Amino acid sequence: MSAKGVGAAVVSYGLMGCSSDDDDENVIAAEFLHGVASGDPSHDAIILWSRVSPLSAGDIKVSWEVATDSSFSQVVTNGEMVTNSDRDYTVKIDATGLEAGTQYFYRFKAGSNMSPPGMAKTLPQGALAQAKFAVLSCANFPAGYFNVYEMASRMDDLDAVIHLGDYIYEYARGEYASERAAELGREVLPEGELFSLADYRTRYGQYRSDLSLQKLHAQTAFITVWDDHEVANDSWREGAENHNDNEGDFDARKEGALQAYFEWLPIRPWREGNHEEIYRSFQFGDLVDLHMLDTRLLGRDKPLEYPDYMDPATGGLDSARFMADVTDTNRTMLGQEQQTWLQSTLLTSTAKWQVLGQQVLMGQMMLPAAIATQQLSIPEFGQLAALAGFAARAQAGDPTLTADELKYLQSYGDKLTPEAMALLQLPSIPYNLDAWDGYAYEREVILATAKSLAKNLVVIAGDTHNAWANELKDAAGDVVGVEFATSSVSSPGLEYYLGIEAKDIPATEEAILGLVDSLKYANLMNRGMLTLTFTHDEVRSDWRYVDTIMTRGFVEDIARNHSLVTKAGTPSLEELT
Known part of the structure; x- marks a missing residue:
């Protein structure tokens, strides 16, 4: 291979x-x-x-x-x-x-x-009836115990573990998601942020001392790619968000990081001495062709950032300039060589399922601009939208407006200021420009390739620390494939970043599903993994979660587990019955 x-x-x-x-x-x-x-x-x-x-x-x-x-x-x-x-x-x-x-x-x-x-x-070669994989990503050592790895190690029917990156994190002790690290005995080594080859080697050594990770590695073969934290947060081909000019040469940092990666991971690079090209394919009989991609270091242009498109005087978004940049046909995440390789590989691949193993969400995660730019929270937007709807119905004399709805409007209608109404009227925009939404043209190229070849396309992703399932729609609105995104091993998700309390999680998940048309499943708070089971008729996705990463003792959180299925020849997602 x-x-x-x-x-x-x-x-x-x-x-x-x-x-x-x-x-x-x-x-x-x-x-x-x-x-x-x-x-x-x-x-x-x-x-x-x-x-x-x-x-x-x-x-x-x-x-x-x-x-x-x-x-x-x-x-x-x-x-x-x-x-x-x-x-x-x-x-x-x-x-x-x-x-x-x-x-x-x-x-x-x-x-x-x-x-x-x-x-x-x-x-395997030739006819194959079934293939089963565990999909994992985003393991932050100080955030908690690797109970998800432990859960995966108890499975004895896996054909491979697919690890989509963030195998380690580069942060210094006491930084990202380290609030209980000392209590758990999981403070990172070395103490400082990782810059040198020696730093990265030490951090890998600490991770690989974890007995749950050792157990999983001994049990099943890994197929891996890196994401950003194997070097530095939000890496791209010439830099990273978490790298400053006063921290030395980025290329030297990257070289040391990738040397340590190849030393410590069971991966076969395609050319001796080459640390940068890891895109490659694996053939599981006539059933699954797995194509592993690098969406981070090889070809990625610098991610766009919303603050660059905000008017400092008005606080408004320059939508026209933003959309021109996000749809620029020259923007790339893969780079031309990798994109050409992927297209030619899809052309010649003959397996029933074509699977893209990569890091970031490909589905269109379009949210109202007021939410995407963090001018309103999801609950705030929901309340204003409901009030605006009640106000419009009241003004039109809608006889179906209930007494409770009218009372709610009378109690909170003063929130419908001109500024609030302006925020409600903003268009929907991508919520994460670090994902494929920030590289829209290249995504269309990939979807068009799969569509023209009539491939059964499955995309798997990590990176966000949350679980998602998307129907992948092209610019014409046709569903071309499906996407399954795994939660994290230990890194916190949106519940951490947005400060969502556990009691509010179900309503927030429901709200996001209502806002994003192609999104069919979301889990915003649980740590876990994804398993994919392929047959010639269908692929079944099972999200499995642990109840805690704060103690070594854990149980599977069966109440939060979820399953979906997609049929060959029909790129849509259905609840498992």
């Missing part, structure tokens, strides 16, 4: 060469403190990963073996390699010559110390 399609033999950056030195003198003792992992499976190969923690500096010889049984009596391939501080003592090998659609067991050994075993499954 390569970044440009499964089947090519690729030696990736960070893979360790075999050692032919049988001299065991001066062996340095080392332990396996970060578990094992597998990833980027192909039909005949899979990446195997671990890390040794040496008791003293130097080269560490590590042996590895792959077997078809958990007792390792049927070893099918093995080898030795040497790791050292140049790659932070990580071990990554490409186990090749394997059989398609087969479950394997693997382990590592350094001196007399053996790693825990892991399980890895190669991709």
